[in-house]
Amino acid sequence: MFLAADFVDQEGVARAILNLRAEGVSTTDLAVFSDEPIEFPRRVLHRPSRMSLAVVIGAVTSCLLVIGFVYFTQYNYPVVTGGMPIFSFWATGVVFYELTMLGAIVTTFFWFLGESGLLRRGSRGPAAVIESGAIALRVKCEPNRADIVRDLFERAGAKNVRTLGAAV
Amino acid sequence: MATASTVIRYEQVRRDLWRPLSGASSRYLVTLLVLSAVVVWGLCAWGYQLHKGIGVAGIRRPVFWGFYLVNFVFWIGISHAGTLISAILRLTDADWRKPVTRAAEAITVFALMIGGLFPIIHLGRAWLFFWLFPYPNSRLLWPNYRSPLFWDVTAISTYLMGSTIYLFLPLIPDVAQLAEHATGWRRRLYSALSLGWTGSDQQWHALERAMKLMAGIILAVAVSVHTVVSWDFSMSVAPMWHSSIFGPYFVVGAIFSGIAALLIVMAIIRRVMHLEQYLTPHHFNNLAKLLLLMSLLWLYFTIAENLTAWYGNEPKEMNVFGSRVRGHFAPYFWLMVFCNFVVPFVLLGIRRLRSIRTATIASVTVIIGMWLERFLIIIPTLSFGRLPAAWGRYAPTWVEISITAATFAAMGLLYLLFSKLFPIVSIWEFEPHEEPED
Numbered sequence: 191m192f193l194a195a196d197f198v199d200q201e202g203v204a205r206a207i208l209n210l211r212a213e214g215v216s217t218t219d220l221a222v223f224s225d226e227p228i229e230f231p232r233r234v235l236h237r238p239s240r241m242s243l244a245v246v247i248g249a250v251t252s253c254l255l256v257i258g259f260v261y262f263t264q265y266n267y268p269v270v271t272g273g274m275p276i277f278s279f280w281a282t283g284v285v286f287y288e289l290t291m292l293g294a295i296v297t298t299f300f301w302f303l304g305e306s307g308l309l310r311r312g313s314r315g316p317a318a319v320i321e322s323g324a325i326a327l328r329v330k331c332e333p334n335r336a337d338i339v340r341d342l343f344e345r346a347g348a349k350n351v352r353t354l355g356a357a358v
Numbered sequence: 359m360a361t362a363s364t365v366i367r368y369e370q371v372r373r374d375l376w377r378p379l380s381g382a383s384s385r386y387l388v389t390l391l392v393l394s395a396v397v398v399w400g401l402c403a404w405g406y407q408l409h410k411g412i413g414v415a416g417i418r419r420p421v422f423w424g425f426y427l428v429n430f431v432f433w434i435g436i437s438h439a440g441t442l443i444s445a446i447l448r449l450t451d452a453d454w455r456k457p458v459t460r461a462a463e464a465i466t467v468f469a470l471m472i473g474g475l476f477p478i479i480h481l482g483r484a485w486l487f488f489w490l491f492p493y494p495n496s497r498l499l500w501p502n503y504r505s506p507l508f509w510d511v512t513a514i515s516t517y518l519m520g521s522t523i524y525l526f527l528p529l530i531p532d533v534a535q536l537a538e539h540a541t542g543w544r545r546r547l548y549s550a551l552s553l554g555w556t557g558s559d560q561q562w563h564a565l566e567r568a569m570k571l572m573a574g575i576i577l578a579v580a581v582s583v584h585t586v587v588s589w590d591f592s593m594s595v596a597p598m599w600h601s602s603i604f605g606p607y608f609v610v611g612a613i614f615s616g617i618a619a620l621l622i623v624m625a626i627i628r629r630v631m632h633l634e635q636y637l638t639p640h641h642f643n644n645l646a647k648l649l650l651l652m653s654l655l656w657l658y659f660t661i662a663e664n665l666t667a668w669y670g671n672e673p674k675e676m677n678v679f680g681s682r683v684r685g686h687f688a689p690y691f692w693l694m695v696f697c698n699f700v701v702p703f704v705l706l707g708i709r710r711l712r713s714i715r716t717a718t719i720a721s722v723t724v725i726i727g728m729w730l731e732r733f734l735i736i737i738p739t740l741s742f743g744r745l746p747a748a749w750g751r752y753a754p755t756w757v758e759i760s761i762t763a764a765t766f767a768a769m770g771l772l773y774l775l776f777s778k779l780f781p782i783v784s785i786w787e788f789e790p791h792e793e794p795e796d
Contacts, residue, residue: 221559221560222559227563241567242567264500264503266500267500278504285508288512288582292520296519302568306564
C-alpha cells in the first residue's frame with residue numbers, strides 16, 4: 191500500500207525521510223512530489239544515476255556505427271579512383287563528430303525517459319496530488335506498518351496523511 | 359524553494375504566465391493574418407520557382423549562391439541565440455537566465471527550421487532533397503561524405519534534433535501543470551506532451567541531469583554547426599574565403615546576431631504580453647552588455663580578416679577586398695560596420711544611454727548588419743572570382759525577395775503560435791527574487 195502526506199517545507203520532508211529510513215524503509219520505496227526540483231543532502235535522499243555513463247556509451251556506439259557505415263558505403267560502389275584511397279578518415283571527421291553527438295543526444299533523451307519512470311507508468315505507483323507550493327512524501331509500506339509510518343509522518347510535522355489508490 | 363511564504367507568489371507567477379495562453383486579441387489576430395499572408399506569398403513565389411525552374415531566381419554564372427545561401431547562413435547564425443545563451447548560462451548557474459531561456463530556445467528551433475529550408479529551396483529540384491541522405495538505393499550510390507555540403511546536412515540535422523529536445527525537456531513540467539487546468543483539445547495536447555509527468559523527485563533529478571548533459575552536448579554541437587557552415591566557404595580556394603579564422607569568425611557572428619534576435623523577441627513579448635515583472639531591465643542590461651562584448655569581438659575578427667588580406671596584397675584577394683571597401687559593395691560594407699559596431703558601441707557602451715529601448719534599437723541594427731555581413735561574405739567573392747573574364751553581377755529577383763520576406767514572417771508566425779500554446783517563461787524554473795541593482 192501507499193501512504194502520502196503533505197509538508198509545508200523541505201525541512202519537514204527531510205526529517206520524515208530520515209525517520210523512515212531509521213525505521214528500515216528503503217529509499218526506493220520513497221517518492222517526493224513537488225512543483226519544482228528539491229535538492230536533499232546525500233545522507234537524506236540520494237538518487238544514483240548512470241545517465242552520464244550511458245551518454246558516453248551511446249556516443250561511442252554511435253561513433254563506431256557511423257564509421258562502419260561510412261566505410262561500408264564508400265566501398266559499396268566500385269568507384270575507379272586510380273589507386274587513391276576511397277575511405278578518408280579525416281575528410282569525413284565532421285560527419286563522425288556530428289553523428290557521435292547525435293548518439294549522445296538521443297541517449298540522453300531516452301535515458302531521461304527511462305530514469306524518470308516516464309516509460310514505466312504502470313509500475314511507478316500512484317502520484318500524490320499536491321496543493322500548489324506544498325511538498326508531498328509518499329511511502330510504499332506493508333499494511334501492518336501503516337500505523338508506524340503515520341506516526342513518523344505526524345512527528346515530522348506532516349498534514350493530510352492519506353492512503354493512495356491504485357497505480358496510475 | 360517552495361515554502362508557505364512563497365505559495366502566493368508562485369500562484370501569481372502561474373496566473374501571469376498562463377494569462378497570454380487564453381483568448382486572442384484583435385491585434386494578435388491581425389498580426390497573425392498579416393504574417394500568414396506574407397508566408398503564403400513566399401510559398402507562392404517558391405511554387406512559381408518550382409514550376410518555372412531555378413532560372414527565375416537571380417543566381418546565374420558566376421554568382422551561383424545568392425540570397426538563398428545568404429539567408430541560410432543568416433538564419434543558422436540566429437539559431438545560436440537559444441542554445442548558446444541558454445546552455446552557457448545554465449552551465450555557469452547564472453540565475454538571471456531563467457526567464458530568458460525558453461524564449462531563446464524557441465528562437466533556435468524556429469530559426470533552424472527556417473534556415474534548414476534554404477539549401478532545399480536553392481536545390482531547384484526541391485523534391486529530390488532526400489538524395490542528400492545516405493539511404494540504400496538501387497543505384498548503389500551514396501552521398502559524398504567528404505563534401506562540406508554533406509557535413510552541413512549532418513550538422514544541422516543533429517543541431518535541430520538536439521535543440522528540439524533541449525526546448526522540450528524543460529517544457530514537460532510546465533505542460534503537466536497546464537494539463538491539469540486546461541480543457542478540450544488543449545488538455546489533450548498538454549497531457550500528451552507531459553508524458554505522464556507527476557513531479558516526483560526521481561523525475562526532477564532525471565530532468566536536471568538530462569538538462570545539464572544536454573547543455574554541454576548542445577554547446578559543442580552549436581559551435582561545430584556554424585564552424586561547418588563557415589567551412590562551406592573556407593574549404594574552397596576562393597579569394598577572401600580560404601581563411602583559417604572563418605570558423606571562429608562565423609561563430610562569433612552567430613552568437614552576436616543570436617543575442618540581438620533574443621533581445622528583440624524579449625522586448626516584444628515583454629510589451630505585448632505585459633511581462634514587465636518577469637523580463638526586467640536587469641535582464642536587458644545583462645544581455646545588452648553581452649551584445650556589446652560580441653560587437654567588439656566581431657569588430658576584432660572583421661579587422662583581423664580584412665587587414666591580413668589588405669596587407670598581403672594578393673591581386674585576386676584585392677579585387678574582392680576593393681569591391682567591398684571602396685567599390686560596388688562599399689555602401690553595404692560601411693552600413694554593416696555602422697550597424698554592427700557604431701550603433702551598439704554608442705547606445706550600449708555609454709551607460710547613461712543604455713536602456714530597454716536602446717538595446718532593442720541596437721539589436722535591430724545588428725540584425726540588419728549581420729544579414730549584410732553574410733551578403734558581403736558570399737556575393738563579392740563570387741562576383742570577382744579568379745578569372746576576370748568570368749566576373750559578373752548579381753541582382754535578386756522578386757522571387758528571392760519574396761521568399762526572404764516570407765522567412766522573417768514565418769519566424770514571427772511560429773513565435774506567435776508558440777507563445778499562444780506554451781508559457782514563454784519557464785514557470786518551474788522561475789524563482790521570485792529581489793531585483794539586483796544594475
